[in-house]
Amino acid sequence: xxxxxxxxxxxxxxxxxxxxxxxxxxxxxxxxxxxxxxxxxxxxxxxxxxxxxxxxxxxxx
Numbered sequence: 546x547x548x549x550x551x552x553x554x555x556x557x558x559x560x561x562x563x564x565x566x567x568x569x570x571x572x573x574x575x576x577x578x579x580x581x582x583x584x585x586x587x588x589x590x591x592x593x594x595x596x597x598x599x600x601x602x603x604x605x606x
Contacts, residue, residue: 551575552596566593 553567553575569575575595582589 548600548602550598550600552598553578554594554596555592556594557592572597 549570551569551572551574552565553569555562555564555566557563567575567578569578572595579589579593579595582593
């Protein structure tokens, strides 16, 4: 299991809307998700970003 999670974030700074669109265990998966989304709708390149988080094993205890 990876010790990181990569969240695909939708961030619209004009309206201050932020939401998680997807989560992946590898950066490559996250980048591929964005690439597919931008291929379908180029405007998404303005709004989608990857946020990387370290998982804390103590939280599961």
